[in-house]
Amino acid sequence: MGTTQLETAPEPKYWHLKTVLSDALDSDFAVGEILPNERDLAARFGVARATLRQALEQLELEGRLQRRRGVGTTVAPPRVGVDVSTSQHVWPGAGDDAWKPVDCTLAVPPVAVARMLDVAADAGSGDAVHTVRRIRMTHGSPVAAELLYVPAGSVPELSAIDAPSGAIRARNVLRELQRLGLEGQDRSVELGSARAEDAKELDRLPGAPVLVVTTRYIAAGGTVAVSVATYRADTCRLTFGDSGDLEISHDGEQRQAS
Amino acid sequence: MGTTQLETAPEPKYWHLKTVLSDALDSDFAVGEILPNERDLAARFGVARATLRQALEQLELEGRLQRRRGVGTTVAPPRVGVDVSTSQHVWPGAGDDAWKPVDCTLAVPPVAVARMLDVAADAGSGDAVHTVRRIRMTHGSPVAAELLYVPAGSVPELSAIDAPSGAIRARNVLRELQRLGLEGQDRSVELGSARAEDAKELDRLPGAPVLVVTTRYIAAGGTVAVSVATYRADTCRLTFGDSGDLEISHDGEQRQAS
DNA sequence: AAGTGGTCTAGACCACTAG
DNA sequence: TAGTGGTCTAGACCACTTT
Structure with missing residues (x-):
């Protein structure tokens, strides 16, 4: 050729x-x-x-x-707009968004997360925190996988007995969280690649490009929870406002005229 | 093997x-x-x-x-947090952010942009709009390249005579924009790859991964301008709040404990 | 079993940067 | 000019899905 x-x-x-x-x-x-x-x-x-x-x-x-x-x-169809606006000041799981609690365990968070939480992040024996796993569905298919890290101190009234783990425990942690008064949250977006675990839930191969949305939940003057959500970068467009289903450029050409 | x-x-x-x-x-x-x-x-x-x-x-x-x-x-050093929060409700170029006007031409916008603006988007003879090119610098290096599309109707008082193009014209368009009362803006983030033109300004190769931030500026009940900014995905973390320089995970490992 | 995309190899040459 | 990453080739085999 x-x-x-x-x-x-x-x-x-x-x-x-x-x-x-x-x-x-x-x-x-x-x-x-x-x-x-x-x-x-x-x-x-x-x-x-x-x-x-x-x-x-x-x-x-x-x-x-x-x-x-x-x-x-x-x-592929045009990317779907997924609302991640921060202005609502609600706890995760409060509205009827499409998040589905999947699991909850006690786990040592990544150092970067531990540093955002107020827990001591000694490399040797980091404090374990409640780790809630959720999936976000849109139009019937998964668009995001999230890990929500909640230090035990943030949900003191949580009874450890009646549901030691699993989806029910996840719901219990979320319920306790919503009892706190949320003062604010800040959020960041960056590019990442899907860990094997997330990739499976997102129906993608490990390493697939994802948009990592990190949210810090602030209450009582401190960080009470941190969420790390990975959105499928191939199918999602994150929206911050009320432009939910507008069609946006996918790198369209541009003709100069002057 | x-x-x-x-x-x-x-x-x-x-x-x-x-x-x-x-x-x-x-x-x-x-x-x-x-x-x-x-x-x-x-x-x-x-x-x-x-x-x-x-x-x-x-x-x-x-x-x-x-x-x-x-x-x-x-x-590489840790990603730099770049503030793109939408809460300020200011026109681009208003605060002393690090945006540098580079150029301004009359151009036919991509169809996706034309559709967001209120201008008619006939494929054959689309209306040309003022197209302002800006670069955002942080810590001395370029992090984003933007194209700001402003229909002529949004800046009626702009005198076409004294600076038909170039950086000075760009500044004039921005100045006229700031005279409008901004009612709101909405924003979206998605993954893209750098066009040849943007790649050069960002000191990257064409096709490099970028975070595309599309902003719709709303005033007088309509869309008066649209900005498409491409941020270097390798070096930038977009922040929406006051967590400007916190360190965030880069896909850190997570050890299960329970 | 056949067909698809995903991984891997062992080369080659090119474009760019720096001494 | 030497060394680097970027592009490209012509194969091979593997993992997965569908028939």
């Missing part, structure tokens, strides 16, 4: 490929439609499969494609 | 490698230190260079490493 390299084209092949595929996706394919398999596509464009895959990876990262082993590559 | 597959090891090599490297990074390396080159590392671990690179890519995605062509791979 001639590389069309007439001049001034030090552009990587996979980058050019990505553009071509992106345009084809816009014009010739419908959402949900399956593409030809990678070997055929590579042959068609006259490149090695690895190069073709590099282009597909980018498109998947941008939420344009969805690839499933054993099945094929399909055109 | 012996795959060391003694038992129960359906774990990809690159994934295991990533873990090993990550631990080594924590214990044996200081921020800024340069790692051995890829060929040496691959040989040392007995894998192909491509496999080694797959692990390095993941670590770079998580903000642990920084790779520069012609130079080498270095240990």
Whole structure:
């Protein structure tokens, strides 16, 4: 295949490929439609499969494609807007959002989380905290997996007897949390890759790109809980406001006019 | 090639490698230190260079490493918290944030942006809008590149004569914007890959992962401007609150205790 | 069993940076 | 010019899903 390299084209092949595929996706394919398999596509464009895959990876990262082993590559629907606005000042689980408590254990949090909580974070014998695991569902599919860390001191009235672990215990911890007066919360978003455990719940492979939303819950003048939620980066658009279901750019082209 | 597959090891090599490297990074390396080159590392671990690179890519995605062509791979500093809180209700450029106006042209916005603005978005002859280009600096290095789309109708008093384009024109548009009463804004965050143009300003390669922050500015009951800002995903952590410089997890391990 | 995407290899050359 | 990361190739085998 001639590389069309007439001049001034030090552009990587996979980058050019990505553009071509992106345009084809816009014009010739419908959402949900399956593409030809990678070997055929590579042959068609006259490149090695690895190069073709590099282009597909980018498109998947941008939420344009969805690839499933054993099945094929399909055109992804537009990203779904997921509200993570902080203004509500409610405890997790309070509203009728789509969070489902899954489990609750006593665990030693990662050092970074321990540092945010007020618990002593001695590397040797860190204090264990209640660790609630939740899944967030939207439109019937999982979009986020969360670990909510709650020091025992934040929920003093929790009875340890009637449900030592499991989903019921998780609900109990959330119930106790909601009895506290929430003074505020602050939140951050960063890119990460899914741990094996989260990946399974999100129906993705380990290492899949995720948006990590870290929330610090503040009450009684201190940090009483920390939540680390990982959202599927391929399918989610996090919204902070009332623009829930607007359609937003996926890296659209821009034509200069002046 | 012996795959060391003694038992129960359906774990990809690159994934295991990533873990090993990550631990080594924590214990044996200081921020800024340069790692051995890829060929040496691959040989040392007995894998192909491509496999080694797959692990390095993941670590770079998580903000642990920084790779520069012609130079080498270095240990990245912790991500810098960048405030993007929406509560201030100020126009862009109002406070003394680190945004630098770079340029301003008349351009046809991407269809997704045109749809958010109230301008008609006929595919054939879309209305051109003022397109302000800005760079956000933090600690002396660029962290974000923005395109701010302002329909001509939003800044009626702008005189087109005294600065038809360039940084001065950009400042004029911003000044006119600030005369409007801002009623609100909503914002969304999603994963994207840097366009060639943005990548250059961010000192990254095209396709580098970025966090795309789309903001809709609302005044006089309508959308009067739209901003699409791309933040370097490798070095930035977006914060929504007053937790500006806390240290947050980068995918830390978690030890179960119960 | 057949077909898909995911992993891995052992090379090669290119683009960039620094001495 | 030497050394680095970035791109690319042509294979091979594996894990998974569907038929």
